[in-house]
Amino acid sequence: MTDLFxxxxxxxxxxxxDADVRFARGFYRPPTSTALLRTLLDETAWRQExxxxxxxxxxxxxxxxxxxxxxxxxxxxxxxxxxxxWTPTLLRMKAEVETATGERYNSVLxxxxxxxxxxxxxxxxxxxxxxxxxxxxxxxxxETRVFRFRHRQDKALRPVSIALEDGSLLLMRGxxxxxxxxxxxxxxxxxGPRINLTFRQIRQG
Ligand SMILES: O=C(O)CCC(=O)C(=O)O
Ligand SMILES: [Mn+2]
Numbered sequence: 001m002t003d004l005f006x007x008x009x010x011x012x013x014x015x016x017x018d019a020d021v022r023f024a025r026g027f028y029r030p031p032t033s034t035a036l037l038r039t040l041l042d043e044t045a046w047r048q049e050x051x052x053x054x055x056x057x058x059x060x061x062x063x064x065x066x067x068x069x070x071x072x073x074x075x076x077x078x079x080x081x082x083x084x085x086w087t088p089t090l091l092r093m094k095a096e097v098e099t100a101t102g103e104r105y106n107s108v109l110x111x112x113x114x115x116x117x118x119x120x121x122x123x124x125x126x127x128x129x130x131x132x133x134x135x136x137x138x139x140x141x142x143e144t145r146v147f148r149f150r151h152r153q154d155k156a157l158r159p160v161s162i163a164l165e166d167g168s169l170l171l172m173r174g175x176x177x178x179x180x181x182x183x184x185x186x187x188x189x190x191x192g193p194r195i196n197l198t199f200r201q202i203r204q205g
Contacts, residue, residue, distance in 0.1 A: 011100065011171055016149065016160055020174035023162060027100065027139065027169035037141040037166070039089055040195050046112055061186075062118040068107025072202045075127055083107055090197075093139065097199050101171050103135040105199035113145060116190030122150070122183040125172075129202050135173035140164040142194040145187065149180045164196075 006012075009029075011022035028036060046063040066074065067090050068083035075081070086094070094105055111120065125136055144165045151157040164170065172182075 009100075011169065014160070014162065016176075016180070017157065018151065018154075018179035019149075019176040020172070021149075021176055022101075022171040024100065024169040025165060026167060028141070028167035030166070033141055033167035036089070036093070037193075037195055040110065040141065040197075041112070041193065043087055043089060044110055044112070044195075045084055046110075062120065063112040063114065065110045066107065067110070068202065072107055072204060074107065074109075074129060074200075074202050093197065094199060097137045097139065097169065100169060101135065101137045103137065103171075103173070103201070105135075105137065105201050107200050107202050109198045109200065111196045111198075113143070113184070113190075113194045113196070115192065116187040119186045120184045122181045124152070124177040124181050125198075125200070126177050130177070130200060131203055132178070133174050134177060134200065135171065136177070137199040138164075138170040138172070139197045139199075140166065140168050140170075140194060141196075142166055143190050143192040145184050145190065145194050148183050148185065150183075151180055153179070164194075 007026035009024055009026050011024045014021040014023050044065045046065055048063050049060045050057050051060050066081045066083050067086055072083055073080060090108055094108065098104055125134060144163050147162045147164045149160040
């Protein structure tokens with residue numbers, strides 16, 4: 001587990017080849033992070049989406065919701081989504097994340113991991129509408145979950161794990177999606193919920 005980070009609110013580089021990953025452990029702090037978790041649990045139009053895996057329809061092992069600018073359209077796990085309209089809470093967070101990362105975003109995908117049984121399997125965020133080198137900013141609220149990276153080609157490179165604590169901000173950009181995959185495994189010891197928000201810039205087609 002990478003344990004290089006102080007609890008600063010500013011982004012620090014994560015040393016990884018073929019990637020541009022930055023991390024701020026203390027981007028939001030209690031009571032702000034706690035209030036955001038409660039508000040988003042309540043306000044978000046959570047859904048459990050059906051996805052196709054190996055030709056079979058399954059329920060995603062987490063809840064999700066997508067908000068963004070009107071008119072944008074996004075495909076994820078082979079499905080097309082139309083965004084819900086920004087809420088004041090999400091717009092405020094977007095502005096804070098834009099200032100911290102120096103990037104602009106027009107949508108946010110929220111994930112709710114209800115407990116340690118929920119997960120996201122190995123993938124890259126490589127949908128064409130994100131472009132070849134997307135900036136993706138990821139805020140975590142609630143339970144700590146372990147975010148794992150593995151290199152797509154160079155199997156000799158050690159995987160990287162980062163504990164995504166309550167209030168942390170992870171920025172992935174440049175060649176990160178092209179060269180690395182990421183995942184959140186089930187963790188039996190985790191009982192409480194975690195919300196993740198990934199701010200993204202979708203190219204309008
Ligand atoms: O929950 C996370 O930290 C990651 C979520 C993710 O990778 C995704 O939604 O694409
Ligand atoms: Mn992802």
